[in-house]
Amino acid sequence: MGFDAIEIITAKRDRGELSTAQIDWVIDAYTRGEVADEQMSALLMAILLNGMDRREIADWTQAMIRSGERMDWSSLDRPTADKHSTGGVGDKITLPLAPLVAACGAYVPQLSGRGLGHTGGTLDKLESIPGWRASLSNDEMLGVLRAAGAVVCAAGSGLAPADRKLYALRDVTGTVESIPLIASSIMSKKIAEGTGSLVLDVKVGSGAFMKNVADARELARTMVALGSDAGVRTVALLTAMDRPLGLAVGNALEVQEAVEVLAGGGPQDIVELTVRLAREMLEAAEVAGARDPEEALKDGSAMDAWRRMITAQGGDPDAALPKAAESVEVAAPASGVLTSLDALKVGIAAWRLGAGRARKEDPVSAGAGITLHAKPGDVVREGRPLMTLHADEAGRFERALAALDGAYEIGEPSGDGLLPLVVDRITA
Structure with a gap:
């Protein structure tokens, strides 16, 4: 059945509920070019302002999945598990997590993205390893999974093409913030990816897309419902x-x-969150006799899986990593306890140093970024390094330092103000 784009726009504008058939038609017609960008922009704004109910969001997600291929891992002899993070600053959890879960008994097929703005991208991080390839065919993905137990790569053009087109439109029309559109965008790709189970890491705070716990919880519940409705065992932290x-x-x-x-080392918060997410993934995947992730970190089996994964994608796990040509230290202006360190400001500074991009086509500097010498709660001493900035061009430091203005506070320990590392757990 054919519909008219204007009647669908006005229905949602007037707070109406779109039918399954209307949603199927408008997603398909937009993907084919029958519905114009300006018409879809109007519909996206109506959705942003008036929302969608659970059935509408599920229908929207399924329509985007049907716009392309759906991957199939049924030939594998172990369960599959995936993790998705909504993005943050210093969030490199996928890197140790994927091989760790593989070492504990599940296959991990993970499609990841590149950074934009202050949030880093997993593919950008991995591409700093000499020789490593992000773009793999489906057959190559399967080969890496069988060889290493885990694969982290870019999504192919055939996976939810409607979402790719919609995402670009949302980015230039002020409609990114809609929770139904965020949830359906993420989950259409993850469900199409074909994983049997999914753990969502929904970030909350200044450096995250969701700044407060209430919005983060709503997004998490929406995505968990979408996964569960699609038959994917889904949990969110x-x-x-x-x-x-x-x-x-x-x-x-x-x-x-x-x-x-x-x-077997690394910062405590990275280790704690990696192990917690690994346990969630193994539980969701229902891996029989799964090894404990802490043991897999201690005995070297997670490192072995990492080396296999990097090698299978053309990378050299023993190669020296790129280093920036220039560095500048930021000293603590006073002695005391570092009581706060704003993730957003640190992320923007790293972006200005060259670690991120403003547009999708921009290059990134592999060696640029920030090394922190203290975390909130640590004692710092006046004149000692608080952080070190790295860049390929000395001219980048001025704007990065400007971004760090007011980024941290040093004082007496207060015992409050910071979120716990894991704020909540959401299940269906």
């Missing part, structure tokens, strides 16, 4: 992004920190 994760922000810097975790 709300995790803190009011301060950066770990001590490294930037592509090669974060790879080095991930390797430290796989070697």
Whole structure:
């Protein structure tokens, strides 16, 4: 049945509920070019302002899935599990997590993205490893999974093409913030990816897309419902992004920190969240006799899986990582306790140093970023390094330092103000 784009726009404008048939038609027609960008922009704004109910969001998500291919891992002899993070500053969790879960008994097929703005992208981080390839065919993905147990790569053009087109439109029409559109965008790709189970890491705080717990919880519940309705075992953790994760922000810097975790070290918050998410993934995948992730970090099996995964995608796990040509230290202006460190400001500074991009086509500097020498709660001393900035061009430091104005506070310990690392757990 054919519909008219204007009647669908006005129905949602007037707070109406779109039927399954209307949603199927408008997604298909827009993907084919029958519905114009300006018409879809109007519909997206109506959705932003008036929302969607659970059935509408599920229909919208399924229509985007049907616009392309759906991957199939049924030939594998172990369950599949995936993780998706909504993005943050210093969030390199995927790097140690994927091989760790593979070492514990599940296959991990993970399609990841690149950074934009102050949030880093997993593919950008991994591309700092010499030779590593992000673009794989479906057959190559399957080969890497069988060889290494985990694969992290870019989504192919055949996966939810409607979402790719809609995402670009949302980005230029002020409609990114809609929770139904965020949830359906993420979940259409994850469901089409074909994983049997999914753990969502929904960040909350200044460095996250969701700034407060209430909005993060609503997004998490919406995505968990979408996954469950589609037959994917789905759970979400709300995790803190009011301060950066770990001590490294930037592509090669974060790879080095991930390797430290796989070697049995690394910052406590990275280790804690990696292990917690690994346990959630193994439980959701219902892996019989799964190994404990902490043991897999200690005995070297997670590191072995990492080396296999990197090698299988053309990378050299022993190669030296790129380093920036220039560095500048930021000293603590006073002695005391570092009581806060704003994730957003740190992320913007790293972006200005060259670690991120303003547009999708912009290059990134593999070695640029920030090394933190203290986390909130640590004692710092006046004149001692608080952080080190890294860039390929000395001219980048001025704007990065400007972004850090007011980014941290030093004083007496208060015992409150920071979110717990794991704020909440959401299930169907």
